[in-house]
Amino acid sequence: MTDLPFVLAGYLTVAGAITAYVVTLRRRRAALRRQQSDIARAIAATPRTPREPVTADGGR
């Protein structure tokens, strides 16, 4: 194949760009999922303020 460097450059550019995009998407998704777990853990660890008992008519 006499034009191998050009053909190779074209195919490798396409393969490299697509692979990089897929890896980026997966990393972004993994980062978002980590953020969600952190939020869930933070909510679970937050102590809840005890409320005063309230009757149905709003009296205490």
Place this chain on the structure above:
Amino acid sequence: MTKVQAVLAGVSGRVAGVALAAALFAALVLAPVDARQGDVYRLLFVHVPSAWLAYLAFFVTFVGSVAYLLRGNPAADRVAASSAEVGVLFTGLAIATGAIWGRATWGVWWDWDPRLTTTAVLFLVFLAYVLLRAGIAGEARRARVSAALGVVGFANVPIVHFSVLLWRSLHQPPTVIRPGDPTIDHGMLAVLALSVLAFTALYVYLVRERLTLEATAARSHEHLAAIG
């Protein structure tokens, strides 16, 4: 993501992978050598599918944008945005592979030819679309502004396609999407069709992945809003 969605995502990835492997084999081994260009014409099998995906992706963005403007459905906005990002990737690849092919056949990486210039404008408009989305706070405003840009940006697609007929161009005229029979050898056309199908499967997979990311981001925002 439900179990069914996860299975479908896995299937679309595998279908794209197998189709791409078959297309690569056909493009580099089975397709006949071109009488004038030799082997460098094999860039056709990645250049044309990339350009086709740019058209398809921005058409989907156009449809999603119109749907959002008419009905205000956030899902339509997410589809439009996901498709636009994938479209930018493939427009960039069409330009890059075209530049490599141009260097081998025309002797230059770039020329201010109508097809090349209109494609560069298309790339920049949708790159602006992606960057603009990242810079606008407020879901509804971001969706409205990007939908307007999605509709206006798509108007360039027919200009890109017909630029080789509207103006005197160094780029060859359409060989497949044209009135009458395609002006390409049938063996080469079969391999090109396989490559276009494989790239379309890849587009479906990438948009699905991008949509999953959008859904995950939306859930994160809901969580953050819930805790104030």
